[in-house]
Amino acid sequence: MSIDTLVELLPDMIKAFKETLFMVGISLLIAIAVGIPIGILLFVSDKGLFSENRLLNTVLGFVANMIRSIPFLILLVLLLPVTDWILGTTIGPAAAAVPLSVAAIPFYARLVESSLREVNKGVIEAAVAVGAKPWLIIKDVLLPEAKSGIISGLTITAISLLGFSAMAGTVGGGGIGDLAIRFGYYRYDNGVLFTTVILLIALVQIIQLIGDWAARRVDKR
Template identity: 50%
Template sequence: MTWEEMLPLLWPATVETAQMVGWSTLFTVLFGLPIGVALVVLDRGGLRPAPALRAALGFVVNIGRSLPFIVLMIAIIPFTRLVVGTTIGTAAFVVPLTVGAVPFFARLVETALREVGTDVVQAAQAMGASRATVVRKVLLPEAMPGLVAGLTVTVVALIGYSAMAGTLGGGGLGDLAVRYGYQRFETLLMIVTVVLLIVIVQLLQSLGDWVARRLSHK
């Protein structure tokens, strides 16, 4: 297969991967950030201790993290069909990507928030700040470098998940590698796809590291 034949295949596949990762990242933050905050706030010694509720939430998060992604994709096929009306294509696989990434990101959020010094939180409370204000104006801003680093790790993991989604008809670079690189023995295309994924991951990781460093210096 020549470069002229590969380029029309690589560009749409790259766009599909970007769409899957982009939308799933957005939904992961929307759902994972509040869950991570809740894991800290509801813990013993937190802003609003509720150990039983926190334990239940942590149990659910641990279940989500314990499932291999390939198993998760198959297990939630009925839920995916219910949400988007189909189980194949880029839009369909945003659902399992999000479900798989939310527990992972929530734990990273929890870790980042726990690194915030208790003296900062206590000072805000002493000035009369409400729990919501402490979360919005103290915990999240102070933990921002760690949150950005955690988000970067999550996005990189989502790129790997999206490649696996290609094995089940999810589209993207993973689907291209399976259909052409593996099934049709197009070794050069397989190599190019792998290199492209590596480049994308390196760029995103470098960008995330740079942003986290800038925030930590502030």
């Protein structure tokens, strides 16, 4: 790809970059808001825990596993009517954020659950023994102890969403994936394809570095 072509495409690349950040950012916020509570419920409702509820655990686990088992492109198509009902359109980064959020919630919830399982059970048992209420155990014991793992899980989720957003771009979601298809694949311009790949690699590296730094900062071990 020549310098002139790069300069010509620069506004489109900046727009695609912003659209990708928008899609991933919105989906990540929704994953945090919904995924963390679901992850906590999956953990505390499991067998032998202080809020054991086998029915709730089974239902939540089944729904989470069902959504996670659906390939993202198929999930995107399945949710088109829902996206259209919510936003009135199925095109653009805002529309792509709907299936991205649905995919991110159970994915992150399972990572949160996994982080909570790494908390020393002795600490939980001690809190139960002194009569702490469930919400206090969650707020003052589980979340502080699992903070590092929860942040690491968020990093993994963000990187996965970045890959999903590129796929969403191939079907009208906008962002870097849309740029790669329209200006790279359809025009047989490998330079554009390589540039978009480099952009994605750079984004993944930045997200990973920030996530690792944040996880180390809060790690109490």
